[in-house]
Amino acid sequence: MFAQRLRFSIVLSFVVAGAILASATDSRAVDVGFATVDVTPKLEQGQPIWLAGLEKNRAATGVHDPLFARAVVLRDRGKKVALVSADSIGLPYPLVQSVRGKLKDFAYVLVAATHSHATPDVIGIWGPSDDKSGVVPAYVEQLEAGLVAAVRQADAASAPSAAEYGTAEDETLLGDFRLPEVYDGVLRILRFQRVGKKQPAGVVVQWNAHGIEPSNNPLVTRDFMGSMVDALEKRHGCPVIYFQGAIGGLMGTPKKLVEEAKAGRLPTEIFAFIDAVGAATADLADRALAAAQPIELSPMTVQTKQVLLPLDNPGFVQALAIGVLNRPAYEWTGDKYQRGDQVAPHAATGRMALETEVAYLQLGELAIAAIPGEIYPECVYGKYQDPIDPGADFLDAAPEPSIAETLPSSKMMVIGLANDEVGYIVPKRQWDVKPPHAYERESAQYGERNSVGPDTAGLILNALAERVADAQAKATDGK
Numbered sequence: 516m517f518a519q520r521l522r523f524s525i526v527l528s529f530v531v532a533g534a535i536l537a538s539a540t541d542s543r544a545v546d547v548g549f550a551t552v553d554v555t556p557k558l559e560q561g562q563p564i565w566l567a568g569l570e571k572n573r574a575a576t577g578v579h580d581p582l583f584a585r586a587v588v589l590r591d592r593g594k595k596v597a598l599v600s601a602d603s604i605g606l607p608y609p610l611v612q613s614v615r616g617k618l619k620d621f622a623y624v625l626v627a628a629t630h631s632h633a634t635p636d637v638i639g640i641w642g643p644s645d646d647k648s649g650v651v652p653a654y655v656e657q658l659e660a661g662l663v664a665a666v667r668q669a670d671a672a673s674a675p676s677a678a679e680y681g682t683a684e685d686e687t688l689l690g691d692f693r694l695p696e697v698y699d700g701v702l703r704i705l706r707f708q709r710v711g712k713k714q715p716a717g718v719v720v721q722w723n724a725h726g727i728e729p730s731n732n733p734l735v736t737r738d739f740m741g742s743m744v745d746a747l748e749k750r751h752g753c754p755v756i757y758f759q760g761a762i763g764g765l766m767g768t769p770k771k772l773v774e775e776a777k778a779g780r781l782p783t784e785i786f787a788f789i790d791a792v793g794a795a796t797a798d799l800a801d802r803a804l805a806a807a808q809p810i811e812l813s814p815m816t817v818q819t820k821q822v823l824l825p826l827d828n829p830g831f832v833q834a835l836a837i838g839v840l841n842r843p844a845y846e847w848t849g850d851k852y853q854r855g856d857q858v859a860p861h862a863a864t865g866r867m868a869l870e871t872e873v874a875y876l877q878l879g880e881l882a883i884a885a886i887p888g889e890i891y892p893e894c895v896y897g898k899y900q901d902p903i904d905p906g907a908d909f910l911d912a913a914p915e916p917s918i919a920e921t922l923p924s925s926k927m928m929v930i931g932l933a934n935d936e937v938g939y940i941v942p943k944r945q946w947d948v949k950p951p952h953a954y955e956r957e958s959a960q961y962g963e964r965n966s967v968g969p970d971t972a973g974l975i976l977n978a979l980a981e982r983v984a985d986a987q988a989k990a991t992d993g994k
């Protein structure tokens with residue numbers, strides 16, 4: 516009798532343990548859905564489509580490969596978060612706000628861009644001439660509708676899925692086109708698996724490189740980012756979304772791959788070369804997938820705040836003044852969270868500011884930094900110049916808080932060009948406009964002239980650290 520009871524209680528405790536195990540496994544499953552919507556511009560409609568990112572006055576003459584808006588929606592306990600990526604040079608904050616206005620049932624919508632330099636100008640500075648915007652309003656409408664549709668379709672497709680997170684590192688797939696040579700060579704990936712199914716539901720990948728950006732190319736293309744996504748979708752039979760990480764300072768195609776092509780080991784025809792780089796990067800993604808481990812993505816917390824950036828770039832001021840850059844400008848108040856009065860840029864006399872957004876997403880164990888531009892890889896792991904090069908402009912500049920030290924989890928993603936494209940986010944210790952120049956160079960390097968100003972990195976990275984602190988304070992309050 517006693518033995519029987521003992522056996523019964525052992526069996527019962529196994530059943531209870533099994534139930535706990537099962538519920539632990541289930542709790543990993545948030546509802547996840549993916550969707551892809553075509554946002555290729557319609558050419559031959561009387562109005563040229565101006566390609567963004569390189570020189571002005573590049574009218575598209577055709578489409579090499581279609582552009583897409585891709586979304587993943589995560590639902591947990593009635594809360595919905597969307598991460599969207601568009602094949603675009605970069606989406607200005609007002610456009611992102613307009614998209615969110617149509618998705619008010621979402622707790623947060625992150626809208627980012629793959630930064631292909633052969634996509635329509637949606638910012639304005641790549642028009643036919645210095646004083647003419649390259650933005651075609653009909654295309655902006657089409658893109659916005661595509662972004663909203665992608666989120667709606669992903670939401671409708673969502674179903675319980677378990678997540679895995681993995682990384683793989685290979686700096687040799689990156690070229691650094693600005694001194695000092697600093698890389699973030701880590702590719703970060705999420706794979707979702709429907710409960711009870713073998714086929715992945717979708718993959719989210721974050722890598723850190725500009726496209727190949729062939730010069731004299733008049734064709735619309737997603738560049739290697741598209742080739743990589745296509746390769747991964749084919750290999751895994753599921754939707755794949757690409758996000759750009761730290762691509763500033765200045766991450767692009769490694770010379771090694773160009774040399775391989777010259778030596779006949781990779782194709783030299785430009786789109787075949789783009790596909791080869793896409794395939795090599797997809798191989799790195801497969802290494803990250805092979806290393807992926809289960810990750811808990813619940814509960815989901817988002818801390819987001821509007822941040823003002825003082826506008827110290829005369830080129831941007833001029834573009835705003837003539838309306839080529841068309842977004843609100845404010846008086847700079849000296850406080851990154853205090854918006855001044857809106858000003859007419861052509862009549863402004865004082866320092867102006869642009870409004871953008873910095874966000875921190877805590878999805879269970881995963882920490883995501885949403886950075887509104889092209890951040891330098893130096894800022895990811897705090898690999899700042901020390902000591903500062905004597906040729907740099909700010910010899911007493913403090914190092915900005917790095918993303919890795921700020922985020923509370925090493926399971927992280929860095930999403931650049933998130934919710935805005937403010938240009939390069941340059942570590943202040945590296946800012947170098949005035950002679951003498953750093954690294955004993957005769958001239959300044961490329962970067963600063965596409966940056967809002969030398970304080971941008973500090974304001975953005977401190978705003979990120981403050982969002983993380985807010986999330987932690989809220990978590991403590993809740994206990």
Ligand SMILES: [Zn+2]
Binds near residue numbers: 889
């Ligand atoms: Zn860029």
